[in-house]
Amino acid sequence: MSSRRDFLGRLWTWTGGALAAASVLVLFRALRSAAPSVREAALDAAAVSRAVASGGAVVGELFVIGSAEAPVALSLACTHLGCRVAGAPGGFACPCHGSRFDAAGGPVAGPARSALARVPLARRGDTWIARL
Amino acid sequence: MFRTFAFVAALCAALLGLLTAWSREARRERAIGRGADRAGGRVERCVTCHAKASEDPGGAHARLALGCASCHLGNPLAFSKERAHEGLEREPGALATVRETCGREGCHAREAARVASSPMARASGIVSVDRFAFGEIPSPDGSETMTDVLRAANPTAAQSHLRRLCAGCHLGTRRVSRDDAIHGNGSGCSACHVERRLPGAPPRAHPPVDSRVGDDRCLGCHNRSLRIALSYEGLAEIEPFQAKGPDAACAAPVALVALHDGRPACRVSPDVHREAGMACIDCHLHTDLMGDGTARAHKEEQVEVTCEVCHGPARQSGERACSSFSRWTLVRKLDGAVLPVKQTPRDANHARKGHERLSCSSCHAAWVPTCDTCHTSFDPGKRQWDFAAGKETAGAWVERSEGFSWAPPLLGVRGDGRIVPATPGMILDMDASAAGGGKTARRLLSPVEPHTTGRKARTCESCHRAPPAPEFEGGTRTGFRGLNAAERRRVAEARLDRR
Amino acid sequence: MDAPAPGAGAPSGGFGRLSFGFLAVSVLSGTLLVPFYTPAAAWESLEKIQSGLAWGFFLRAVHAYASFGVLVATAAHAVQVLAARTERQLPAGVWWRSVLLLPVTVAALLGGFVLRGDAEAVAALAIWRRILESLPLAGAEIARLFLGSVPGDLGAVALHHAGTLTLLLWLFTAEHAGRFIPDARGAVLAALVSLALAGTVPLPLGAPPAAAPAHLLGPWSLLGLQGALGYLAPAAGWLLPLAFVLLLGLVRHAEGRVRRALLATLAASCAAYAFFTVRVLLSSRV
Numbered sequence: 001m002s003s004r005r006d007f008l009g010r011l012w013t014w015t016g017g018a019l020a021a022a023s024v025l026v027l028f029r030a031l032r033s034a035a036p037s038v039r040e041a042a043l044d045a046a047a048v049s050r051a052v053a054s055g056g057a058v059v060g061e062l063f064v065i066g067s068a069e070a071p072v073a074l075s076l077a078c079t080h081l082g083c084r085v086a087g088a089p090g091g092f093a094c095p096c097h098g099s100r101f102d103a104a105g106g107p108v109a110g111p112a113r114s115a116l117a118r119v120p121l122a123r124r125g126d127t128w129i130a131r132l
Numbered sequence: 133m134f135r136t137f138a139f140v141a142a143l144c145a146a147l148l149g150l151l152t153a154w155s156r157e158a159r160r161e162r163a164i165g166r167g168a169d170r171a172g173g174r175v176e177r178c179v180t181c182h183a184k185a186s187e188d189p190g191g192a193h194a195r196l197a198l199g200c201a202s203c204h205l206g207n208p209l210a211f212s213k214e215r216a217h218e219g220l221e222r223e224p225g226a227l228a229t230v231r232e233t234c235g236r237e238g239c240h241a242r243e244a245a246r247v248a249s250s251p252m253a254r255a256s257g258i259v260s261v262d263r264f265a266f267g268e269i270p271s272p273d274g275s276e277t278m279t280d281v282l283r284a285a286n287p288t289a290a291q292s293h294l295r296r297l298c299a300g301c302h303l304g305t306r307r308v309s310r311d312d313a314i315h316g317n318g319s320g321c322s323a324c325h326v327e328r329r330l331p332g333a334p335p336r337a338h339p340p341v342d343s344r345v346g347d348d349r350c351l352g353c354h355n356r357s358l359r360i361a362l363s364y365e366g367l368a369e370i371e372p373f374q375a376k377g378p379d380a381a382c383a384a385p386v387a388l389v390a391l392h393d394g395r396p397a398c399r400v401s402p403d404v405h406r407e408a409g410m411a412c413i414d415c416h417l418h419t420d421l422m423g424d425g426t427a428r429a430h431k432e433e434q435v436e437v438t439c440e441v442c443h444g445p446a447r448q449s450g451e452r453a454c455s456s457f458s459r460w461t462l463v464r465k466l467d468g469a470v471l472p473v474k475q476t477p478r479d480a481n482h483a484r485k486g487h488e489r490l491s492c493s494s495c496h497a498a499w500v501p502t503c504d505t506c507h508t509s510f511d512p513g514k515r516q517w518d519f520a521a522g523k524e525t526a527g528a529w530v531e532r533s534e535g536f537s538w539a540p541p542l543l544g545v546r547g548d549g550r551i552v553p554a555t556p557g558m559i560l561d562m563d564a565s566a567a568g569g570g571k572t573a574r575r576l577l578s579p580v581e582p583h584t585t586g587r588k589a590r591t592c593e594s595c596h597r598a599p600p601a602p603e604f605e606g607g608t609r610t611g612f613r614g615l616n617a618a619e620r621r622r623v624a625e626a627r628l629d630r631r
Numbered sequence: 632m633d634a635p636a637p638g639a640g641a642p643s644g645g646f647g648r649l650s651f652g653f654l655a656v657s658v659l660s661g662t663l664l665v666p667f668y669t670p671a672a673a674w675e676s677l678e679k680i681q682s683g684l685a686w687g688f689f690l691r692a693v694h695a696y697a698s699f700g701v702l703v704a705t706a707a708h709a710v711q712v713l714a715a716r717t718e719r720q721l722p723a724g725v726w727w728r729s730v731l732l733l734p735v736t737v738a739a740l741l742g743g744f745v746l747r748g749d750a751e752a753v754a755a756l757a758i759w760r761r762i763l764e765s766l767p768l769a770g771a772e773i774a775r776l777f778l779g780s781v782p783g784d785l786g787a788v789a790l791h792h793a794g795t796l797t798l799l800l801w802l803f804t805a806e807h808a809g810r811f812i813p814d815a816r817g818a819v820l821a822a823l824v825s826l827a828l829a830g831t832v833p834l835p836l837g838a839p840p841a842a843a844p845a846h847l848l849g850p851w852s853l854l855g856l857q858g859a860l861g862y863l864a865p866a867a868g869w870l871l872p873l874a875f876v877l878l879l880g881l882v883r884h885a886e887g888r889v890r891r892a893l894l895a896t897l898a899a900s901c902a903a904y905a906f907f908t909v910r911v912l913l914s915s916r917v
Binding site: 027031032035036080083095096097098110111 | 757758914
């Protein structure tokens with residue numbers, strides 16, 4: 001016959017397990033909700049015009065190319081594992097694992113498989129707003 | 133046995149380590165700066181060492197406001213000299229790093245972007261006229277810049293000539309790459325906005341960085357080529373052989389002077405604006421000098437100021453050096469003095485029939501420097517400074533003239549029909565055969581704004597009854613020419629009516 | 632402690648005692664660095680420790696070399712144990728927790744590298760985050776759990792480095808050794824070696840975080856993985872270490888041909904790791 005001791009023992013075990021599972025769930029939900037929210041970065045329009053006039057330059061944390069009316073912002077995070085790419089002749093090069101990108105951000109060599117992310121820019125007064 | 137040995141060895145190694153660390157700590161203690169470490173609201177360890185009053189540029193760029201790293205880069209958080217000076221820019225304003233120094237966002241980004249389009253940075257006029265004179269390009273109005281010349285992989289004869297004799301006066305050439313005539317000038321922004329420091333001069337305090345640019349900096353580069361800064365001062369350069377002997381062009385001590393690099397010059401007459409105490413920057417405002425975003429082929433296309441802007445009668449729109457309230461005045465930039473500006477009189481002299489196309493300086497310029505035949509050749513045996521390499525290299529361009537002089541300016545006709553002063557500045561005999569080129573002989577007329585405005589205008593006879601001017605094959609601008617035969621005849625036959 | 636630990640005179644215990652000694656030195660020196668380090672101003676803290684603090688550079692070097700010593704001594708101890716075939720002296724649970732000491736040590740070293748705040752550290756953190764995010768099901772959440780959810784803040788990395796990982800290392804080591812603190816000889820020897828290295832081999836700082844050098848090198852113990860990641864998918868960043876740990880753990884449960892095959896695979900992976908390490912070092916000199 002299953003004694004009360006056995007029953008209580010199993011109750012402890014099951015309660016412990018349930019508490020652990022609940023903690024994991026709560027932790028998981030908390031971590032999920034801690035995802036970084038969308039951030040807006042403001043780029044000065046004059047700086048953007050100067051950047052596109054010189055053929056592309058870093059403005060803040062983005063690389064701006066294109067035209068003064070329709071600038072395009074490239075993220076400088078390598079699409080392989082996220083290192084910051086640096087300018088190189090003909091485009092960009094990643095100092096971590098040797099990925100190379102062309103001037104428009106397309107992958108040319110190395111382990112990166114996709115192009116540098118394009119960040120949408122929206123005009124607001126005399127600034128361009130980048131949604132990151 | 134082994135354990136004992138290992139223990140003893142480890143003990144000795146540890147003692148050695150401690151001793152080495154002790155000496156390193158003593159060195160570190162001696163080497164770091166003391167004192168406040170904040171400037172401009174940020175941590176700036178530069179000021180813990182560089183705390184002397186003589187290391188503060190003062191004014192708008194004071195150390196307390198900007199610190200050091202905003203201009204000189206480096207590592208402002210480091211304690212040790214080696215780490216702090218990594219990535220240091222000893223010449224802030226140099227065009228290679230200007231976007232991180234003077235031209236960083238929040239400081240002078242607009243001006244730095246404009247300078248890239250200015251004639252002083254591009255020097256495309258110098259490059260094109262030189263290559264045109266060598267016969268390498270068909271017209272003197274190209275857009276090749278001095279940077280292109282310095283970077284050319286296989287330089288042509290003219291590019292080699294430019295790299296050795298001309299590229300020193302290009303805004304991108306750093307201070308360490310200078311020749312005797314332009315020693316001491318910084319590069320980029322500091323070429324104008326920081327005082328010159330001649331080599332051999334005693335160590336000086338950190339120079340101020342300001343917008344009141346004295347003429348000494350303009351003289352640093354504009355004492356060559358058309359020598360307009362020398363002319364403005366009333367100095368005409370001569371060759372050393374002309375300073376000696378019974379046929380000397382002028383005599384010491386009054387008339388003959390030595391320029392800052394030893395070249396002899398004669399005192400002629402300075403420009404009246406110079407006599408009135410005006411500096412170059414009183415007329416040449418910032419779009420003239422720093423560009424306006426549009427790249428132009430020649431310097432006269434960039435200059436906005438004209439005599440009429442201050443003296444009238446026909447004033448253009450755009451920037452004005454002078455202002456009017458009840459009368460026209462000019463405020464001198466360097467010392468704030470107020471000068472009255474004489475207005476062009478409405479008299480017969482300024483309304484003569486036939487003079488409609490003349491520029492003001494056609495009559496009012498007293499003299500221009502002239503140069504009698506320049507023999508240019510390349511000597512592979514000699515050594516010469518190469519501005520592209522930043523050091524002396526084998527091969528030298530040698531220029532020898534048959535003497536400099538000065539004379540009332542010739543007149544030439546621009547492509548738009550306006551008649552402007554000119555100088556026979558490109559009578560050349562060039563032998564580039566040792567540098568991959570050919571032999572050429574040129575007779576070109578060069579438009580010039582003489583900067584020698586005299587108290588009195590030139591006499592009517594000095595143009596109308598002058599001996600015939602030499603013939604030229606063309607000008608150093610597309611469409612620029614001397615007077616043609618019909619125009620010469622009209623000038624020679626004009627009645628000199630003094631009403 | 633009910634686990635019979637290898638005796639004091641056991642032939643395969645030498646490096647193990649040294650490893651515990653190095654751990655003690657590392658924890659002590661790390662504690663002494665705590666007052667001078669701020670995760671929110673990591674690089675500035677490092678510049679101050681390196682050049683602005685009396686004996687700061689020495690303290691930092693002692694901490695770093697003692698930590699490297701933990702890894703080297705643990706690895707040497709593992710080789711010693713496998714060669715002497717004494718792994719079965721430990722109960723299975725203790726054995727597996729002891730095997731985990733290797734990845735936990737590497738994680739602690741990587742955390743220490745990231746906490747420097749220089750250009751290499753910033754890149755290493757980005758790569759670490761991407762590798763963790765490639766874990767199935769809850770990758771992003773696991774990355775946030777260990778690396779923090781506040782962009783640009785090293786607080787979580789610092790707390791796990793000094794707290795969670797240090798605690799795990801000490802607990803597992805103590806359980807394995809059968810004692811709470813290292814024995815005197817191991818501790819003294821570890822201290823002497825750390826002092827010797829810290830004084831004679833200067834430990835430099837990396838490039839400023841805003842610098843963009845042509846090549847960035849990760850921590851020396853992970854250069855092999857850096858080289859491999861140039862050719863493999865990001866998931867290899869956790870799959871390869873996991874596979875290595877599993878193979879090592881399984882050696883205890885295998886014998887004969889299977890044991891030899893496992894050992895051969897482990898040796899081959901170490902050789903490949905060494906090859907990629909050398910490759911990365913050579914290519915960074917270009």
